[in-house]
Amino acid sequence: MTIFLQQIINGLSVGSIYAVIALGYTMVYGIIRLINFAHGEIMMMGAYFAFVTVSAMGMPFYLVLIVSMALAALLGIAVETMAYRPLRKAPRISALITAIGMSLFLQNLALVIFRPEPKRMPPVIPRFPVRIGPLQIGTVTITTIILSIVFMILLDFFVKKTKPGKAMRAVSEDKEASLLMGINVNRTISITFAIGSALGALGGVLYSVSYTQVFPTMGVMPGLKAFVAAVLGGIGLIPGAMLGGFVIGMVETLSKSYISSQWSDAIVFGILIIVLLFKPTGILGKNEKEKV
């Protein structure tokens, strides 16, 4: 029983990182119907921003987090403005291809700037063992879970109670109508990218601290799994991304412990196929016809 509870905690830790990254995918899809394949790389750049900030300037953790999220937000806005905005009226496939291209571009940019060897992320979160009964939880795990939940609550509040949040919901529902209502659609989309990227950076920083390393391809696998999580929960729906993230985290951890560590990735991606076959709108998605 203890082992099972310990695995639940492990799964929560992994899942919270996926949830935070999945939020970026889902927000962007919700607002411009684009799967931003470069999001995994935003997560990676966020981790590198943190790495540089810590190594070069020795800032405390919370400052590093703020700087990294801010820089990633700017990067997200830049990517949107340069690569996706000009293709707003183009067929969907063009933007998709651009997103993949952007992903490769950012990976190779990181490769050139930082070199491929993994670099040790300095331990910015102090380490000491925490025992809750027979369970052993690391301070990093606790920080990861708490920070992720805090930011998800903040996002939820932002989207439901603030003006820009309402504008985001409006643009997701109907872009033309929002324009007619006087909403600055371009700015709303930029804000969406900024927030999504900042959350991606949060995921990147937590990931790099939890696994002690940064390397240029670190965003590929977590990015793909977070994408599966977003689809599983319901792409375009914020609660869906959160739910999907935790579910995928649990599935991955529990399949590693009870089935086989080599099968866990196959199972996670198998879920994507099953979801798309049987309920493409995801767990929380409604069956409405998409106007193409």
Next chain:
Amino acid sequence: MKKRIFSLVLVAILLASTLLSGCGSGNDQPSGGGADDVIKFGVIGPITGDYSQYGGSVEEGSKLAAEEINAAGGIDGTMIEIVAYDSKGDGTEAVNAYNRLRDQDGITALIGATFSGETLAIKEIVIEDGMPVLTPTATNEQVTLNAPNVFRACYLDPQQGSTAAIFSMDTLGATKAAVLYNTEDPYSEGLAVAFRDTFAQNGTVTNYEGYTVNDMDFRSILTVIQAQGPDVIFLPDYTAKVGVILDQIDELNMDVICIGGDGWDGIETDYAEVAEGHYFVNHYAKSDPSDLVQNFISAYEAKWGKTPNALAALGYDATFIMVEAIKSAGSTDAEAIVTALAATDMDAVTGHITFDANGDPQKSISIIQIVDGDHFLAGKVEVD
């Protein structure tokens, strides 16, 4: 018409650049005097790029050895020269490098290649040429099989795994062990299999688990392993992955001793705190009090300004072994050198060297423990 000319010019430039890049990508040593006045040894390894620390170390160890040998009068008055070419860790590049060494530089012997993959790539060619080859660091079993003129200065992966198991049982008193290895790397798997087979003879292997290259989260599998209560966990991988695993073992506060292979060398750079107290198998120990080792370390530090790692020691030893063979053969004839190599019996930095029928060394293996963030020689195991 303009487009035609433009594309023709472009093609011409591309062709020219490929031809030019073929020459001069390497570390050419200017040969002073005629080729007969020096005996040349070739060195092949990754000197630039991602793995440059490996090839670079071998080259440095080798050049230090050459310097010392020449200062002592060379080989009966003839100086030796090291010609090193960059393979970038790639088999095809290694083949090109070897061809260049043989044809353009006229080497007498080859200290190479550094990686098992590269050495296997040139294996057939060197057998055909009958070139005396002594690889300092290629640990894969296949390298010396059916290759009468190929020898190696390092032990094999199966020996490493086996030694780790023996050390765990005899010195650490372990009765239960778990193995966690990289399924996508033949080096890791080779070590894992050897460890498991040896440990299972007298103890219990509680878990034999694998992970893939992309895996970063080991907490779930470590929790499973922890439940079985092993005394020792064998982690046969390179420092980057091992560091991540050790970090999580530390986080989970697991009461277990970890042991690894020579891929751990250098783990104290980034992961000293979480590697503290754990062990790994290596080719030599910096703290070995013997004169041979300490003199080598001081000379290396004086020449290159850093502490030598195991590959540098092996490159150094390989050069000395080759020189001894040429001296006892009394000629630079390839066959004579190969015969003399097979009869080698000398002390070197990485142990006492004699070769078995395959060309593999029979020497002791050092076990290193990380103590206070540095290497501590915890023991030596004789290999039979």
